[in-house]
Amino acid sequence: MTTETLSLPMSTSGLQSRKKRRQANLAIAGHALMIVMSLFAVFPVYWMLVSSLRAENHIFDTALWPDAASLDNYAYALSAIPIWRMLWNTLVVSAAVTFIQLLTGIAAAYGFARWRFRFDKFVYALIGLTWLVPIQVVMIPNYLLVARMGLLDSLPALILPHFASAFAIMLLTQSMRAFPKEVLEAARMDGAGSWRTLWEVIVPNLRGIIASLAILIFISTWNEYFWPLLLSRSAENTVIQIGIQMFITQEGTSWGPLMAASSLASLPILLIYVVLQRQVIQSFMKSGIR
Incomplete structure (x- = not known):
């Protein structure tokens, strides 16, 4: 009788901990997805700014930052x-x-x-x-x-x-x-x-x-x-x-x-x-x- 009584709180706490871990994993996955989507949304703006700093003969370079940024x-x-x-x-x-x-x-x-x-x-x-x-x-x-x-x-x-x-x-x-x-x-x-x-x-x-x-x-x-x-x-x-x-x-x-x-x-x-x-x-x- 005593063993059964003690096992109930332990099982309940185990379920709660698994639920918290599941919620934490879902939160991490959601934030990761939002970060990826934010990168897709922000990257065109970033590329516009970077392209405006490139020289005319390097406008189609694929580098994330121009070698010689210019305001020309x-x-x-x-x-x-x-x-x-x-x-x-x-x-x-x-x-x-x-x-x-x-x-x-x-x-x-x-x-x-x-x-x-x-x-x-x-x-x-x-x-x-x-x-x-x-x-x-x-x-x-x-x-x-x-x-x-x-x-x-x-x-x-x-x-x-x-x-x-x-x-x-x-x-x-x-x-x-x-x-x-x-x-x-x-x-x-x-x-x-x-x-x-x-x-x-x-x-x-x-x-x-x-x-x-x-x-x-x-x-x-x-x-x-x-x-x-x-x-x-x-x-x-x-x-x-x-x-x-x-x-x-x-x-x-x-x-x-x-x-x-x-x-x-x-x-x-x-x-x-x-x-x-x-x-x-x-x-x-x-x-x-x-």
């Missing part, structure tokens, strides 16, 4: 195209589009979430359908509209078609519909009107979602290529993505300066990720599209 590609890229002006244009366009889409998205979402009107669901469905339309479908009509307004080869032309975002409206509408009704009723009883309720009650409590949405809009606008390519006529009025494309000509591709310009174009986004790492990850998790 950066000097050539800065002299060939107005990179700083293009980066500034890209920053202005991205910031303006982010601000405008947040403003129109918040206003439209508040209307859909707060009030009921005739055909409101139909209008909301139409807005959702516009999100499914590829930009190539509306690119030519938008181009004709901008051309008739005399805005070709200008920064306002890059901003104008992006005054509203169906994705921003839909995301904010769902967030505002989930907002506690008791808080809104308390604000109404305190004498707050619709405008004050929106900006003093709802928006401060949704700043996490708004910040995540702002990051998504900014990065998407920063990486846009086809619309600026259609409108741009001069290097001074275009964005950095078009500047990078200028190193690809019929005579060949200047890989070194192209990699240097690409590194400079990627630097602001990398800085945003380093500074706002948590918000960037949350933005992708909440959006559910990456």
